[in-house]
Amino acid sequence: MEKEKHLLELCNVSVGFPQKGKKMNPVTRGVSFYVREGEALGIVGESGSGKSVSMLACVGLLGGGGRVLEGNIRFLNGEDYIILNTMTQKELEAVRGDDIAMIFQEPMTSLNPVMTIGRQVEEMLLLHGDCPKEERKKRVLAMLSEVGLPDPQEIYGKYPHQLSGGMRQRAMIAMAMILRPKLLIADEPTTALDVTIQAKILELLKKFQKEYGTTIILISHDLGVIRSVCSRAVVMCGGKVVEQGDVGTLFEQPQMDYTKRLLAAALGKGSVLKKEPAVCRGEAIVCVRDYSVFYEEKLDGKKRKREVVKKVSFDLCAGETVGVVGESGCGKSTLAKALAGLNPLTSGSADISCENPQMVFQDPYGSLNPAKTIGWLMTEPLRLHHVGTKEEQRAAVCEMLEKVGLGREYYGRCPKTLSGGQRQRVAIAMAIMLKRPFLLLDEPVSALDVTVQEQILILLVKLQKEFGLTYLFISHDMNVIHRICDRVFVMYQGEIVESGDVDEVFRNPVHPYTKKLLGARL
């Protein structure tokens, strides 16, 4: 029996990067998987699992001195295999674009900011094969309309910064697909996009797979994304392939512990973390009435106030967790920042029963001062408010470090040496050092891997019980909201369009936008 031929095969591939003073440091070890012609393969894993590196190795774009240490990457070219990892860059250039195309997570940085969209897509035709000028433009326009960009004529002459994130990603796909490559590698193509746009981009990928028989390798940390596009999936962890198989079997009957954990955390199958719902004892801790938040904008040299949050009103009771959900630009973060007092341009009233409410930010890499130690950072709120003597402050910080699950040995460490999850623990600890009862959480888990997300959510619930905290939890992720919140506000274009009990809203969404958000949930 003849062996089945696969479009791309990785056999025992290890990729390494040079490390100071040592030999090559392998980041993936013995990775083997294949993709059949015309199928969609998903590669799942957390950051640092080696999923992107493996695919970059296939197209020879490793960078940073990285290279394939052992193993073969074979690509079916006609009847025979070519070995990609032994080819020179020159030879690879012919394969890239023609046979293998790639799209990346951040469409803004993968497009050249000083070239028009049309020119960039056309560049592909210029570099590969000869095509007369008029036909090139025709093909580009056809491609642009094929990826669903409205008014291709106009888009053709626009620059990347004039397009929205979703449109940019469509332009990227147009660039990748114009040569009809056999294989399209999509590296987290929808991670930077809002959920409703995400669904449309995935539809587009599916369309190409169906119509042109394009083989797709989709790299994502989001199992929902993988499930909606791919028929088979590879689970990677710590540079190794943990499990692979059909998406159906893999997701229904995962064999390995890691896959099970990933699934539990990601697919919203995770248990609802809040067991007993908070009972509203009548007294509101936060009382917001007709609250508007403005941004100052410069338009044609004139300063103008733009209303970002439009007359919202709500109450928060002590001890409850209220989610605010919506897409980027809907004003949810602006609302949180204004409530924290970071934006003075407001109207209406917001009565918060405690002084300076604290906030936890999305990006734990930016919210901790890199020049200070953890101990110094956590002592800062106490120092600023003259709480206790030096010894008492130190003791309080050490106690808090234990409470957030880090331990006192972290006192003298620098933020640089901590992982994202650990940093977020420190940020949370800093925010509750002053024991204020109200805490604003601005996408506190969005920048973290799913398993780490899980731990942070558990920590938040634990701390809430212990200190009787009230959370305003801002997120774009419906699953997370569902798991941790008592009530939810849905924000759309600066207004709260729907609010109510989480279970109730999830079961019977009323507003069309809420339905759309829930429908996009995979």
Added chain:
Amino acid sequence: MKQGRGQSNTKNWNMVIGIALVSVVLLFVVVGLFWTPYEPTAMSAALKNKPPSLLHPFGTDYMGRDILSRVMDGAGRTFLISIVTVAIGLTAGVLVGAFTGYYGGIVDEILMRLNDTLTSFPSILLAIVFVSLIGTGEYNIIAVLGVVFIPSFARVVRSEYIVQKELDYVRNARLLGAGNLRIMFVHILPNTRPILLSTITIGLNNAILAEAGMSYLSLGVQPPNASLGSMLSEAQTYLLSAPWFALAPGLMIVFTVLGFSMISENIGKKNG
């Protein structure tokens, strides 16, 4: 693999050579503070323009003074001038840069246009103009060069503050109740350290060159005191008949400048 290892090696060598060069100069300076083989200003008619010998390793100059002693003494003076100069420029520059970068607005506009005006002239030319206004001499040179150096520091610090003030950790500090001054100098300032370090080393270089230049034009350190620049200036006439006269102070300047450049480049790389 080879490439990667090679890179890290050359980096380290740069640092080692840089530190070695600067240490040689520092050794001369430190010893010169306490002891020199001869009195740096002691003249002797019998010893005029003698080539290097055992008694006078670097030879003697046109007034019969021991060049080694004068280099040790003069390098110290040059060092002192450049360090104080950089300190003045750094302090004022950090203050100006921090306030303009942090607050922005009209004060930023005014101070930065002033800054632009200062930087639009070659600094040496500017220094000469100032010196002609307030007179020559060691202390005047320090004051003048210090002022001339402010813009370069202010600009670096300002751009760093503009970036840093938008970061979440600054927002966080504000939420905790930290005031503007505390945010500026306790929270943000330590984060400008890497970029300041490389600017300081480059600044020291420029200050040494500027001092040498000013003294060479006899606007700086006045005879009979020695500085590296004034020695070069005196040696100019004897370049052909007594080349060793220029050699010692010249080498000293080259060592220092090269050393500091190598160190600062390495600091920059490490942080970049």
